[in-house]
Amino acid sequence: MKLLLICGGQSTEHSISRMSCTNIRKYVKDEIDVEVMGITREGAWYKLADEVRDYASDAWLEGAKEIKDNFAYLKSFDVVFPALHGLYGEDGTIQGILEMCNVPYVGCRVIDSAAAMDKVVAKKLFNAAGIKQVPSLYAFKRYDGEFVIINDDTSEDRQIVERVKHDLGLPVFIKASRSGSSVGCYKVSNEEDILPRLKEAGQYDRKVLIEKAIDATELECAVLGNDDLVVSRVGQILPHGEFYTFESKYEDEQSATCIPARVDQSVQDYIRKMAPIAFKAVDGHGLARCDFFLDNNTGDVYLNEINTLPGFTNISMYPMLMADAGISTTELVDRLIQLALER
Ligand code: ATP
Ligand code: MG
Ligand code: MG
Ligand code: MG
Secondary structure: OEEEEEEEOOOOOHHHHHHHHHHHHHOOOOOOEEEEEEEOOOOOEEEOOOOOOOOOOOOOOOOOEEOOOHHHHHHOOOEEEEOOOOOOOOOOHHHHHHHHHOOOEOOOOHHHHHHHHOHHHHHHHHHHOOOOOOOEEEEEEOOOOOEEEOOOOEOOHHHHHHHHHHHOOOOEEEEEOOOOOOOOEEEEOOHHHHHHHHHHHOOOOOEEEEEEOOOEEEEEEEEEEOOOOEEEEEEEEEOOOOOOOHHHHHOOOOOEEEOOOOOOHHHHHHHHHHHHHHHHHOOOOEEEEEEEEEEOOOOOEEEEEEEOOOOOOOOOHHHHHHHHOOOOHHHHHHHHHHHHHHO
16 A cells, blocks of 8 residues: 655644654554655645655755656555645645545545634534534734624724623634644733734734633543544643743643543543534544633633644644554554545
8 A cells, every 4th residue: 555644834834744744654554655745835745755754854855856747646646644734734725636636535524624724614613513612703804904803894993902802801812713833823911912913813814713811721632533433531731831832832841731631520521522523513534633621710611623633743632642542653543544545
C-alpha cells in the first residue's frame, strides 16, 4: 500500500503541521510504503527526500523535488493523510482536491471539514443539535473594511461596542472565525480594545466571532471512527498564562495536560456524551478533538469547538487521549488509514 503524508501548508499553522507529520511518520507501520509531500507557506508542492525525517527542521526541503503534475501525483497513491492544520488543510479545500482525484484520505470530508473550521457556521450546527455553547455575537467585515454586526446591521463603531457590552458583557474573546492554534484570538477586557481587536482578527478572516469570556477549566475529548465511534476519556489543559495562546500551546513548557481531567465524574460523563453528538452535528468522519469549557463559577459545561485535524505532535492531546484509551499511536495511524479506506 502506498501512503502519501502531506505536511506544511499555507496556513498560519504551517509549522505545527510539520511537527505533527514528523511524529505521524514515525508511527506508520513498516509494511506501508510512505512518501511525504511538503506544501510550502507559498503553496508550492514538493516530494520530500526519503532520508529527511524531521520535517520541522529548516532542512526539510533538502533533496526535495517540486511536483508539477499535482493531480496525477495524488492519484498515484492508495491513501492520503493530509496532516495539515488550518486554512487549505483542515477546511475542506484539500479534501475537495482529493475527492476529485478519487483517492481515499484520512479524516473529515469536504463539508464536515469546512463546517468545523468555520466557528460561526459550526456554532449554528451545534446550536441546532441542542449543544450548549457560550453566548456570542458575530461580526463580518464589509469589503470596504468596515465591521457590521450581523442580524441587525449594527455598523456604527459606538453601537458595536454598546452591543457587545450589552449582550455579552466584558471580558469577551474575539476570534477569527476560521483559524486555529489561537492565531487571531484575543481576550478583551476594556471596551476601547473591542474595535481594534475586531480589526486585528479581521486580518485572518472576514468573519469574526465575539464570545462571552468564561472563567473556564478547559477539557478535551477525542473521537475516532466513521459510524461507530471510540470516545476517549476527558483530558484537561492546564495552560500557563492568561489563556491557551499559541505560545502557551507550543512554546511554554509550563503549560501541561492531564488525563483524566481533575473534574467531577458527572462533568466527564456529560462531555463524553456530547462529543459524539458534536461530531455527528457536522457529519464528521475519522477523527476530531472536541474542546469544552467548564464554567468555574456556575458549573455549566459548554462546547467550545471541534478540531477535525487536531495536533499530532508528541505532546498533543489527541494521540495522548487515544493512547489512554488503549490505542497506541501506531495503531491509531493504522486505524485512521482503515477508516479512510472503508468509506
Ligand atoms: P485550537 O488550537 O484548539 O484549534 P483555536 O484557535 O481554534 O484553537 P479556540 O479553541 O476557540 O481557538 O480558543 C483558543 C483558546 O482561547 C482556548 O483554548 C481558551 O484558552 C481561550 N478561549 C477561547 N474562547 C474562550 C471563551 N469564550 N472563554 C474563555 N476562554 C476562551
Ligand atoms: Mg480550533
Ligand atoms: Mg485547531
Ligand atoms: Mg481550541
